Amino acid sequence: MRGDALKAWALILPSLVMLVAFTHWPAVATLWDSLYSTPRGSRPGIFVGADNYLDLLDDPVFFTALRNNAYYALVTIPASVLLSLVMALSVNAKFPGRALVRMAYFTPTILPMIAVANIWLFFFTPDYGLFDQIMGGLGFGRHNWLGDSATALPAMMLVAVWKEAGFFMIFYLAALQSMPPDLAEVARIEGSSRWNFFRRVTWPLLMPTTLFVCVNAVINAFRLIDHIVVMTRGGPNNATNLLLYHIYETGFRFWDTAAAATMTVALLAILGALAALQFGVLGRRTHYR
């Protein structure tokens, strides 16, 4: 019995070491750092208690980033999940050239985000970029998509949805493929409409996938900032500044490590709360086979 326990520990040890070294320890260290002031040059950091958190409440950029991130998540998550579901349903049916369409849908996923951002940078270029050329051809005026506070964040959302949807589609497609075909046959015999079949059978059976996809989408909404770095650097006037980008700037551009650690703790808290909410609410309504 004792030997078994030992063996069990030995088996989980490698992953435990990795998890502690790269996840738990940094999280605790960050929490610790957030209670100290930033060490600068010859002045070491001193214990300041909750001061960093009180300062955070005075940081207008933090709240701008938080609000941007909330909009960003609220738009990109439903949009990319819905789009991926539509794409998966469309390529689940049999038609000529299906493999080609599937590949086309999946292409954005395999491209590195940096490359994607550079391509979109050209699309958004005012006057001679792709969008302005199309808009110009249709008789509309020019638009400085990334240089206007009103359109910069939506432009970033568009890139994110385009990039994410293909990835989520793969999960939906796999779930659809594993669905027993007799369900559809029964429904057809019973005379059920396609919409009814989707609402009563397909959608409930896809719930576990939806939960998985949603959790990933939420994480990505806070984690993916490569396109911000390449395309706008948070500008104009913080219109596209997302939480993680603000943390990066504070930590590695301004070297205010204490403030960066404090915001990281805040981000961790937000993500933790969202994950708990998803598993609690969505998880309960999910039907696992």
Added chain:
Amino acid sequence: MLTRRTLLAASAVVAAPTIVRAQTTKAITLYYPIAVGGPLAAIIDGYCKDFATASGITVTPVYAGSYVETVAKAVTAIKAGEGPHIAVVGATEIHALVDMDILVSLNEMGLDAEGQKWVDGFYPAFMANSRKNDKTWSVPFQRSTAIGYYNKTAFAEAGLDPEKFPTTWDGLVEAGKKLVKADASGRTTRWGFKLAADVGNAQWTFGALANQAGHVLMNQAGTEVYFNAPKAIEALNFWRALAYDHKITPQGVTNWGTLPSDLLEGNSAIIQSTTGNLTNLRDKASFPLGVAGLAGKEGVRTVVGGGNLYFFKHASEAERKASMAFARFLSTPERAADWCMRTGYIATRPDAWETPALKAYVEKFPAANVARSYLPVATGEISTFENQRVQLALTNNIQACLSGAKTPAQAMEDAQSEADRILKPFKKA
């Protein structure tokens, strides 16, 4: 099967790197940014190879992105105990880097009489960003001023004299209005003038505009800024008016990176950019390229910019010597002249301009001398403690103004109060 021979062979393989390392203790790493078009990486690689041939010291050049990215990467690497021994970083970073205590001054590295002569041989205007606390912390390398590039064909088309670039704000606006072209639907197909307002560049553009209005944005010590002064507001007001009143530049934020192609593609008749783009633009322009000093409120005014070579404290004695030797190698008159001809950056030393090669070049291509000739009317780029943070506070507010969210006065007031908050700890010290 493990025999004595395989063991010996294996140990030789394991030991080899140590021996190699012992032989090449004099290997250093250089981080550098690229902020202009053209084959700069190849030029830098070439210099490093030449230096290795001449001195036996290997310099590994690492392209680290834009100026902003290069300083972030260098500081991150150094804080992690690694990183470059020498780096080309924005000349304005001096206050921030000295405050971080990661630089080694040239005085500490040791300057003999000849070394001192070398340091004194740079243009004083460029050395202004190198001295702090009575020490010299960097030497000029890729230095520039902001200048105007224009399309002479477009000037002639608009009925303007292609050889006469406007020297005043009023003249610029008047010329710009003639240069703007629209198609039948009223959509602008050619702008009069474009200037960059994206992160990392807006503060430099604005430095030139403030100087054009006769205003200095900060004190020499880097502890105070003067953003909400009437002349600073006037400068931002002028910038805003170019877009909203005169309609010769697009509204919102224009990107630094696309300015060269904007000019080359005929999308803008004039751009404000760095002299470092000169050679690249000359080689690629399909029209006669004009190069001129920037118009000011009353006369030509501009701002200096670019990067210096900084030396880092964590380097060993041998590595510091090697870094210094490399810096001196880069600034020999011939090489400074070569750098100037191949990029457009201003050769940083008067003696470089006396070399036969550069003299002949200027004779053939007088535009190469334009940036240098406006050094006397150039102001220093904004440089403070917490430099990146203060620059970003200014940039954000400029962007807010240019996209119509704030009035110039409000934007400069907000920039001032944010900068004051950031600089508070340094004012007391």
